[in-house]
Amino acid sequence: xxxxxxxxxxxxxxxxxxxxxxxxxxxxxxxxxxxxxxxxxxxxxxxxxxxxxxxxxxxxxxxxxxxxxxxxxxxxxxxxxxxxxxxxxxxxxxxxxxxxxxxxxxxxxxxxxxxxxxxxxxxxxxxxxxxxxxxxxxxxxxxxxxxxxxxxxxxxxxxxxxxxxxxxxxxxxxxxxxxxxxxxxxxxxxxxxxxxxxxxxxxxxxxxxxxxxxxxxxxxxxxxxxxxxxxxxxxxxxxxxxxxxxxxxxxxxxxxxxxxxxxxxxxxxxxxxxxxxxxxxxxxxxxxxxxxxxxxxxxxxxxxxxxxxxxxxxxxxxxxxxxxxxxxxxxxxxxxxxxxxxxxxxxxxxxxxxxxxxxxxxxxxxxxxxxxxxxxxxxxxxxxxxxxxxxxxxxxxxxxxxxxxxxxx
Numbered sequence: 001x002x003x004x005x006x007x008x009x010x011x012x013x014x015x016x017x018x019x020x021x022x023x024x025x026x027x028x029x030x031x032x033x034x035x036x037x038x039x040x041x042x043x044x045x046x047x048x049x050x051x052x053x054x055x056x057x058x059x060x061x062x063x064x065x066x067x068x069x070x071x072x073x074x075x076x077x078x079x080x081x082x083x084x085x086x087x088x089x090x091x092x093x094x095x096x097x098x099x100x101x102x103x104x105x106x107x108x109x110x111x112x113x114x115x116x117x118x119x120x121x122x123x124x125x126x127x128x129x130x131x132x133x134x135x136x137x138x139x140x141x142x143x144x145x146x147x148x149x150x151x152x153x154x155x156x157x158x159x160x161x162x163x164x165x166x167x168x169x170x171x172x173x174x175x176x177x178x179x180x181x182x183x184x185x186x187x188x189x190x191x192x193x194x195x196x197x198x199x200x201x202x203x204x205x206x207x208x209x210x211x212x213x214x215x216x217x218x219x220x221x222x223x224x225x226x227x228x229x230x231x232x233x234x235x236x237x238x239x240x241x242x243x244x245x246x247x248x249x250x251x252x253x254x255x256x257x258x259x260x261x262x263x264x265x266x267x268x269x270x271x272x273x274x275x276x277x278x279x280x281x282x283x284x285x286x287x288x289x290x291x292x293x294x295x296x297x298x299x300x301x302x303x304x305x306x307x308x309x310x311x312x313x314x315x316x317x318x319x320x321x322x323x324x325x326x327x328x329x330x331x332x333x334x335x336x337x338x339x340x341x342x343x344x345x346x347x348x349x350x351x352x353x354x355x356x357x358x359x360x361x362x363x364x365x366x367x368x369x370x371x372x373x374x375x376x377x378x379x380x381x382x383x384x385x386x387x388x389x390x391x392x393x394x395x396x397x398x399x400x401x402x403x404x405x406x407x408x409x
Contacts, residue, residue, distance in 0.1 A: 018175070018394060040382050047379030050372045054128060062372040069360060069367035071129075076355035077377050078125025080207060081348050082118050083157070084231070087239030088246070089115020089164055090193075090200040097193045104269060106261055109171055109397045110250055111243050116164040117384045119157060125380055149210045156203030163196040174404065175395040182404075205232040211354060219358035221300050221309040224291035227354075233287060237280040237317075238347030244273050244340035250398060257398035267333045274336035275328045281321035281343060288313045305358070312353060316346025 020028040054062045065072050092111040095101040127133040135142075140158065145151045169185035208231030211218055224230075251258045251266055258266075292298065300306050320342035327335030356367070392398055400407075 021393060040386060043375075043379050043382045047375055047382075050376055051128075051379075053372075054376070055133075059129075059131065062370065062376070064367060064370045064373070065129075066365070066367075068363060068365045071355060071359070072367055073356065073369040073373050073377060074125055074129040076352050077348070078129070078380060079122055080351040080355045082122040082125065083204065083207060084235040084238050084347055084351060085242050085344065086115040086118030086122070087200065087204065087235040088243040089113075089118075089167075090160075090196045091236065091239045092243060093167060093193045094197045097190060098197065104272075106266075106398075107243060107247055107269065110246060110392070112164060112167050113388060113391060113397055114242065114246050116161070116168050117387055119161045119164060121380050121384050122157070123161070124383075125377070128376055149206050149213070153203050153206045153210065156199045156206065160196055160199040160203065163192040163199065166192040167196070171395045171397055171401075174401040179403070201232055204235045205229065207231050208354075211359075214359070217360050217362075218354065219305055219361045220295065220297055221292070221305055222354050222358045224295055226287060226291045226294070229287060230284070230291070230350075233280065233284045234347055234350055237277065237284050237343050240273055240277045240280060241340040241343035241347070244270055244277070244337060245344060248337050248340075250392070254392055254398055257392065260399055267331075270333050270336055271328055271331055274324050274339065277336070277339060277343060278321055278324035278328060281317055281324060285313065285317045285321055288317065305361070308353075308357075312346065312349050316342065316349055320346060 016022060016024070021031075023031065050062055059065055063072060063074075088111040092104060092108045096105050096108050123136075127136065130136060139145050139148070139151050139154050166185065166188050170182050170189065173179075173182035173185055205228035208227035208229070211223070211227055212225070215223055247266075248270070251261070251263075292301070301310065320339040323335055323339035323342065326332070327339060360367070
């Protein structure tokens with residue numbers, strides 16, 4: 001994969017250099033003919049007609065959602081998982097810009113870009129799930145609903161998305177060659193980072209608090225007063241896993257952009273993240289058992305639901321914690337990457353358990369997603385990957401613009 005064009009061409013060469021990566025339009029189109037793009041084209045070719053049906057004939061035409069099961073895979077995966085997996089943006093931004101951990105600077109921009117796209121696509125996924133999507137801004141501007149947790153979540157997510165957009169401005173202006181605007185955007189970054197960290201802790205925990213209003217619907221092993229703490233703690237663990245996963249893929253796929261960053265130094269960063277992952281997963285593991293002890297749910301662990309809870313907590317929190325720890329002590333990067341993917345899968349399993357599987361567990365009418373719902377989620381992820389690749393191939397996300405070599409930002 002070619003490195004992005006970071007020079008400053010003039011006139012008609014601008015489009016060729018900045019958009020078509022120095023190729024003619026015909027050469028650029030030919031370069032897009034790859035197996036990966038073919039798969040993406042098939043996903044979009046099926047997903048776009050489903051989208052048209054959804055917004056012209058309603059949710060019932062493409063989903064199995066009902067009054068008994070109003071929340072389905074679009075909430076459990078697109079929203080609950082999407083928000084948590086995008087936590088890497090505020091984690092790396094806070095670590096580098098607020099706590100001075102400058103050695104992790106190479107991971108900041110790709111993590112913030114991943115977080116920004118993740119939150120933006122959460123909003124897109126939410127539009128599919130709302131009966132009247134054009135009323136998305138209503139809780140924030142028209143009918144405030146200040147007593148609802150969703151009011152706080154809506155405002156937090158909207159403001160956080162704006163903060164991440166501000167944090168993404170410096171590489172965009174570097175790509176466009178706007179030095180003064182870039183300097184102005186850099187001046188806003190510290191404030192945006194502080195605000196983003198505060199907002200993240202609020203809405204990540206608020207998503208857990210959202211389920212506190214459903215004590216009779218969520219299974220007692222998952223329902224606890226600690227749900228807000230679980231959600232923020234698991235989001236941090238999943239966010240660290242996503243940083244390791246995404247940065248490892250980027251170093252493998254975008255080799256031209258990452259060749260300035262020696263593998264030895266990159267491995268040290270991965271091992272450091274593995275140590276943080278082990279600590280967070282250990283805390284998450286203890287908190288989950290604390291909830292069982294506090295609510296005295298021990299007898300439920302011998303039921304079928306208890307076995308499923310143990311699969312999640314022991315299999316996808318405790319075991320990856322041990323693998324993280326082993327990888328850190330042995331300087332084994334592969335083990336840490338395995339633990340990272342493991343923890344991300346565990347986070348997805350937790351959000352599915354809380355939002356879908358263990359929710360409405362006594363209902364006789366169980367929800368099973370239609371294939372079109374799953375396809376829409378796959379299409380949204382595909383769009384995110386395509387936008388991420390488009391931006392990384394053009395903007396200084398993984399490499400540093402030569403005009404700003406040595407710049408602290």
